[in-house]
Amino acid sequence: MNIKRKVEVVVISDVHLGTYGCHAKQLLTYLESINPKTLILNGDIIDIWQFSKRYFPKSHLKVIKKIMDFAAQGVDVVYITGNHDEMLRKFTDTKIGNISIVNKLVMEIDNKKAWFFHGDVFDASIQNAKWIAKLGGYGYDLLILINRLVNWALVNMGKEKFSLSKKIKNSVKQAVKYISDFEDVASDLAIEKGYDYVVCGHIHQPKMLIKKNKNGETTYLNSGDWVENFTALEYQFKRWKLYSYKDDKRTPFFADSELKEMDFKELVAAITILNPDDIKASR
Template sequence: MNLKRKLDVVVISDVHLGTFGCNAKKLLNYLNSIEPKHIVLNGDIIDIWQFKKRYFPKSHLKVIKKIMSFSANGTKVSYVTGNHDEMLRKFTNTQIGNISIVNKLLLDLDGKKTWIFHGDVFDISIQRAKWLAKLGGWGYDFLIVLNRLVNWYLQKRGKERYSFSKKIKSNIKGAVKYISDFEKTASDLAIENNYNYVICGHIHQPSIEVKSNKKGSVTYLNSGDWVENFTALEYRLKRWKLYYYSKDKLLPFAPDEELKEMSVKDLIAAITIVKNEEE
């Protein structure tokens, strides 16, 4: 019996595979619980900025293998590049099997125009001082690891979990203004181009909200991340839903046996199979 949830489109962003902050096991559990027709990886899936050969756990490899497995079984996979995986932008418009690499994605969902892109194009700190943005990324990763240790202690004491970064973002006016400006810029551009939906990642703030200005309105969506919020956007029955791993229940599912044991060689083999099928 197939108990996996059937979805038309799933949007995931800001996974940051290859960093200590990534929650690959939770993402793998989520991916094993769904059966999507189209997966959109909306940037920062592999963190090439902070990539280190000595740190890429099996659980991180399993996420990649799972995505490859989706593709091999007919699911369309669109990899929208972000700033942390910007090296892939040199392969824009490359198609390997059911996997395509793009800088942005335009979809027609039940007659509604949908514009999907990562969102780093709006980030001045990245455009003008990339080294500063990378430094901030390392600092954020350290903060997440430290936060995990604190939450482990709090849970042992029977107390509620605490998020350092969310507290910082909510209390620093500059951070609040940055998020607000980001959402407004994306929404205004979408309205200008007559889109019904605009979907971003980048700022790690999951959201579904109707935004309006004098020229019209648009539904702004953000897929959040798999570092703190563990969220994804799901499209089914002509509507979008924001999925929260920590709040929404996973349907019963059996983990894929083929993902229990794997190595880098297995990953290379999977990619080779998909490439050969295309040829």
């Protein structure tokens, strides 16, 4: 029998529900394996930019239902808005039960300050950054679709899969520079503000590293994504860990029986039924 892991803080970002690139089944399997105290959704969870009634499969609805179940069970769920779900920013500081919507978050963890935000705010301040931001839109989704077809062919030929988008990012100097600049700007600001940790998403590059400058140091953390990397950040036993679904060797968890048995209409009904008394705004 699988025992769910207790985790103090879990951070996921860049899920892009509603797009072909989203790997909702793998994410759901991961969510079923943990028992978090706080779940931080650090932007681009639902891809409102590309939302279409034609494509929002059952597995994507199950992820939303699972997150709502966490909240119903007492888990603090913090939804930090990103650029692909920026429409939710008009609901900033709204609280629905145990789910709160914010633009950024400062949390004290074991006497250390952690600063959470998605990271798209840097796109306007880093030179030559706009073109790579567009990679997260329709072009990126198309690239993922092509990549799936290529990988299907490679697997059938007995060869290993590979990531087209990663190859492009790693081979284009501007992309590499953008990622480096992003990490430097985030870390320099965190040091200036006196934060021990700065936790971002946005660039789909999972990372944990100590950044230093003449004014001090901070730990830069990026939760990666659930399009290519299948990663999350976990805080437990006074330390951060970068979780990788691809490297997880434990017996897989599967969606609970209730979620398995629900049809599409039941899932939609379960997600959309809200109690007006639970909705609070602190603005």
